[in-house]
Amino acid sequence: MRLDDLKEEWQQEIEPAKCEDHLKALVDEVKTKTLKIDKEIKRRDILEILIALLLIPFWVYGLFSSAGNIQSIGLWVLIIACLFIPYKLIKAKQVSPTKDASVKGFLIKEQEKLKLQNDLVNSVVWWYLLPLLTGIILVTLGGTVNEFGVPQITEQLAIYYSFLGLLCIAVYLLNKRAANKKFAPLLKQVEKKLAQLDD
Amino acid sequence: MSVEFEHVIANNQGRIRYIAARYCHHGEFDDMYQEILLQLWRSFESFKGNSARETWLYKVALNTACTFVRKSIKHKEIKQTVAEQFIQENQMGQEICQADVLNSFMNSLNDIDATILMMYLDGLSSDVSADVIGITANAVRVRIARIKNEFENQYIGEQS
Numbered sequence: 248m249r250l251d252d253l254k255e256e257w258q259q260e261i262e263p264a265k266c267e268d269h270l271k272a273l274v275d276e277v278k279t280k281t282l283k284i285d286k287e288i289k290r291r292d293i294l295e296i297l298i299a300l301l302l303i304p305f306w307v308y309g310l311f312s313s314a315g316n317i318q319s320i321g322l323w324v325l326i327i328a329c330l331f332i333p334y335k336l337i338k339a340k341q342v343s344p345t346k347d348a349s350v351k352g353f354l355i356k357e358q359e360k361l362k363l364q365n366d367l368v369n370s371v372v373w374w375y376l377l378p379l380l381t382g383i384i385l386v387t388l389g390g391t392v393n394e395f396g397v398p399q400i401t402e403q404l405a406i407y408y409s410f411l412g413l414l415c416i417a418v419y420l421l422n423k424r425a426a427n428k429k430f431a432p433l434l435k436q437v438e439k440k441l442a443q444l445d446d
Numbered sequence: 447m448s449v450e451f452e453h454v455i456a457n458n459q460g461r462i463r464y465i466a467a468r469y470c471h472h473g474e475f476d477d478m479y480q481e482i483l484l485q486l487w488r489s490f491e492s493f494k495g496n497s498a499r500e501t502w503l504y505k506v507a508l509n510t511a512c513t514f515v516r517k518s519i520k521h522k523e524i525k526q527t528v529a530e531q532f533i534q535e536n537q538m539g540q541e542i543c544q545a546d547v548l549n550s551f552m553n554s555l556n557d558i559d560a561t562i563l564m565m566y567l568d569g570l571s572s573d574v575s576a577d578v579i580g581i582t583a584n585a586v587r588v589r590i591a592r593i594k595n596e597f598e599n600q601y602i603g604e605q606s
C-alpha cells in the first residue's frame with residue numbers, strides 16, 4: 248500500500264455534512280457566543296481603564312489639600328501610576344496575531360505576544376504593585392507628619408503597612424503562578440511547533 | 447453573509463472536524479471544534495477573498511488548533527488518537543482498515559508534518575500548502591517525499 252492509495256479514504260472522511268439543521272443551530276450558537284465574548288472583552292477593557300482614570304481626579308483633589316511634601320509626592324506617584332498602568336495594559340494587547348496569517352507567521356507573532364504577556368505578569372511588581380504601594384504609603388505617611396515635618400508611624404499604621412505588604416506578596420505570587428501555569432506551557436507548545444517547521 | 451458562512455462550514459465540516467480531532471486532547475474535541483468555528487466566523491467577517499477559501503479555512507483552523515488553550519494543560523497530556531476519536535464518530539460499523547492505517551500513521555507524525563499530509567491528501571498543491579504553512583513550496587515537496595518514504599517503510603507489503 249502506498250500513501251496515494253489513501254487519498255480516496257481521506258476524501259470520504261472529510262465528505263461534506265448532510266445534516267443541515269444541526270449545522271444551522273451550531274452556527275447560530277457560535278455567532279451568539281462570539282457576540283457575547285466580544286462584549287465581555289470590551290466591557291473588561293473599558294472597566295480596567297475607567298477605574299484607573301476615575302481615580303486621577305481624586306488624587307488631583309488630594310494635591311490641593313495635601314498635608315505636606317511627602318503626601319504630595321505620594322499623590323503624584325499615584326497619578327502617574329494610574330496613567331501608566333492602563334498604558335502598559337493597552338500596549339500589551341496591541342500584539343495580536345491574526346488567525347488568517349500563515350501558520351509560521353501566526354506562530355512567530357503568537358510567540359512574541361506570549362513572551363510579552365509572560366514578561367508583563369512576571370514584572371507586575373515594578374509596573375503595578377510597587378508604584379501603587381509606594382504611592383499609598385507616602386500618602387498615608389504624609390498625613391501623619393508633625394510640626395517638624397517628620398512622619399509618625401503609629402501601631403495601626405504599622406499593621407496597615409504589614410497587611411498591604413502581605414497583599415502585594417499574595418498578588419505577586421498569584422500572578423507568578425498564573426504565568427507558570429498558563430503562559431509557560433503555551434509558549435513551550437508554540438516553540439515546539441516552530442522547531443518542527445524548521446526541521 | 448450568515449447563509450454563505452453556513453454553506454462554507456457545511457462544505458468543510460469534515461476538514462474542520464479532522465483538524466480538531468488531530469490537535470485536541472482527550473475530552474476536548476467539542477470545545478476545540480467550537481473554538482475553530484468561532485474563529486472562522488470572526489475571521490469570515492473580515493475575509494475579503496484575497497486568498498482561496500480553502501487556504502483561508504486551513505489557516506484559521508490550524509492556527510486556532512495550534513494555540514488552543516486547554517482547560518488544564520498539565521492534567522490532559524494523554525493525547526486521544528485521531529483513530530480513537532474520529533473513527534468512533536464517523537466509521538462506526540464500517541470497514542476501518544485503511545482509515546486505521548491512515549490515522550495511526552498520521553498520529554506518528556509531528557503536528558506540522560501531519561498538517562502537510564492532510565493538505566496533500568486533500569489534493570492541495572505544494573504552493574497552496576506552502577502558503578498555508580508559511581514555508582517554501584520546495585520545503586513542502588521535500589517533506590511530502592520524506593513522509594511518503596516513512597509511510598512506505600512502515601506499511602509497504604503489509605497489505606496488497
